Amino acid sequence: MADAIGSKIWAIPEGYIPSKSTGPHPQMTSHETACLLNTGDKDAHVGITIYYTDKEPVGPYNLVVEARRSKHVRFNDLDDPVEIPRDTEYACVIESDQPIVVQHTRLDSRQAENALMTTMAFPLG
Amino acid sequence: MADAIGSKIWAIPEGYIPSKSTGPHPQMTSHETACLLNTGDKDAHVGITIYYTDKEPVGPYNLVVEARRSKHVRFNDLDDPVEIPRDTEYACVIESDQPIVVQHTRLDSRQAENALMTTMAFPLG
Amino acid sequence: MADAIGSKIWAIPEGYIPSKSTGPHPQMTSHETACLLNTGDKDAHVGITIYYTDKEPVGPYNLVVEARRSKHVRFNDLDDPVEIPRDTEYACVIESDQPIVVQHTRLDSRQAENALMTTMAFPLG
Amino acid sequence: MADAIGSKIWAIPEGYIPSKSTGPHPQMTSHETACLLNTGDKDAHVGITIYYTDKEPVGPYNLVVEARRSKHVRFNDLDDPVEIPRDTEYACVIESDQPIVVQHTRLDSRQAENALMTTMAFPLG
Numbered sequence: 001m002a003d004a005i006g007s008k009i010w011a012i013p014e015g016y017i018p019s020k021s022t023g024p025h026p027q028m029t030s031h032e033t034a035c036l037l038n039t040g041d042k043d044a045h046v047g048i049t050i051y052y053t054d055k056e057p058v059g060p061y062n063l064v065v066e067a068r069r070s071k072h073v074r075f076n077d078l079d080d081p082v083e084i085p086r087d088t089e090y091a092c093v094i095e096s097d098q099p100i101v102v103q104h105t106r107l108d109s110r111q112a113e114n115a116l117m118t119t120m121a122f123p124l125g
Numbered sequence: 126m127a128d129a130i131g132s133k134i135w136a137i138p139e140g141y142i143p144s145k146s147t148g149p150h151p152q153m154t155s156h157e158t159a160c161l162l163n164t165g166d167k168d169a170h171v172g173i174t175i176y177y178t179d180k181e182p183v184g185p186y187n188l189v190v191e192a193r194r195s196k197h198v199r200f201n202d203l204d205d206p207v208e209i210p211r212d213t214e215y216a217c218v219i220e221s222d223q224p225i226v227v228q229h230t231r232l233d234s235r236q237a238e239n240a241l242m243t244t245m246a247f248p249l250g
Numbered sequence: 251m252a253d254a255i256g257s258k259i260w261a262i263p264e265g266y267i268p269s270k271s272t273g274p275h276p277q278m279t280s281h282e283t284a285c286l287l288n289t290g291d292k293d294a295h296v297g298i299t300i301y302y303t304d305k306e307p308v309g310p311y312n313l314v315v316e317a318r319r320s321k322h323v324r325f326n327d328l329d330d331p332v333e334i335p336r337d338t339e340y341a342c343v344i345e346s347d348q349p350i351v352v353q354h355t356r357l358d359s360r361q362a363e364n365a366l367m368t369t370m371a372f373p374l375g
Numbered sequence: 376m377a378d379a380i381g382s383k384i385w386a387i388p389e390g391y392i393p394s395k396s397t398g399p400h401p402q403m404t405s406h407e408t409a410c411l412l413n414t415g416d417k418d419a420h421v422g423i424t425i426y427y428t429d430k431e432p433v434g435p436y437n438l439v440v441e442a443r444r445s446k447h448v449r450f451n452d453l454d455d456p457v458e459i460p461r462d463t464e465y466a467c468v469i470e471s472d473q474p475i476v477v478q479h480t481r482l483d484s485r486q487a488e489n490a491l492m493t494t495m496a497f498p499l500g
């Protein structure tokens with residue numbers, strides 16, 4: 001399985017990082033993740049653009065997913081060019097120079113017991 | 126990333142707004158959301174039609190997602206032409222004059238700890 | 251929105267009805283649902299076939315989704331030709347004579363607080 | 376419904392098996408599952424390759440989904456060539472010699488009440 005599979009553009013309309021958490025950090029911290037899989041033999045250079053309700057898009061946030069590697073990116077950790085605000089609705093578009101596959105997950109531990117949700121991101125090109 | 130991406134028709138078969146909630150309003154109120162992402166340079170004019178089990182469809186509920194913006198729409202808040210009843214099974218079709226991407230999420234806080242679920246809506250055109 | 255949209259064959263590989271529940275029936279009873287949306291002007295005649303781990307498929311379970319209607323079908327309630335056993339892994343294929351859209355949801359209330367999950371079913375034809 | 380439906384390659388970017396659980400084994404043990412559905416008349420020979428953040432892919436983990444059968448595979452149980460480490464981010468590609476349909480589910484019972492998430496895997500060929 002050394003072929004590069006997937007798409008080069010992905011969208012995730014539902015973004016929201018709760019500011020509150022219950023339980024030990026970092027595992028149970030409320031977070032939002034984009035899981036990126038690069039099955040190919042070339043490193044994938046990825047740019048994430050964040051869309052907001054009431055201001056212009058921000059980004060790209062740049063990162064590399066190495067060849068034949070998976071990377072789980074926490075939006076909580078993105079800070080260049082600027083941190084993503086908590087308790088704020090956003091969306092994102094993820095662009096890569098190699099085909100990748102992207103899945104979106106949120107762990108919400110605002111209340112005592114955590115909730116989870118996941119979906120494949122929407123592939124565009 | 127200024128191209129308009131996505132589809133112009135989306136369907137969400139699973140709709141249900143619980144009438145009960147636990148925790149502070151509005152964050153923890155039981156709700157159902159359609160997250161709409163418009164990456165293009167033109168405002169998207171969107172109409173949502175609600176389908177029921179035992180009566181004719183209702184709508185459209187009209188709204189605008191501005192160019193390069195994300196909008197998280199709570200079905201709880203839709204009231205024109207009429208509010209969506211609680212504790213009632215429904216489905217919806219979302220039509221836009223520009224390509225958009227749509228994700229569906231429910232937060233259910235009927236019990237003490239909230240549950241979450243999400244999926245990409247189904248693209249049709 | 252009177253066109254029939256969607257596909258005529260859908261698959262849901264992940265089926266499991268927990269035998270235990272916490273909370274009032276029927277809302278909080280552990281259940282698994284296929285939400286069917288028929289946006290067209292003709293009634294959709296639907297057959298559901300259940301696949302098991304260790305025996306031949308069972309079905310079809312027949313039902314109708316009327317024109318311009320949504321129907322949330324609980325697998326818990328299917329009993330013709332035979333009830334689906336609890337605590338048993340299964341999968342299903344849903345076939346319709348009209349295009350429909352199908353979303354899969356489970357509410358699991360085995361423990362004190364319910365968990366939810368959902369995904370669009372997989373369209374095949 | 377005896378045709379083989381689905382795809383022969385599927386990807387799941389979000390993999391993670393929590394090491395902690397609450398409640399009776401095996402039902403409530405934290406686990407991650409790939410549900411495989413083979414609707415066709417030929418057995419499907421399946422190979423799962425696991426991708427990591429910081430080392431080369433491992434696999435394939437081989438299994439058979441018999442004709443007209445469903446199989447719910449717990450990643451927790453895979454141990455040939457080697458067990459998948461707990462509390463570790465991974466991703467996977469699932470390849471089959473027959474068309475199948477694949478859905479991904481996680482039950483997380485690290486805290487007192489379990490959380491669930493699911494999504495259709497991403498089809499590739």
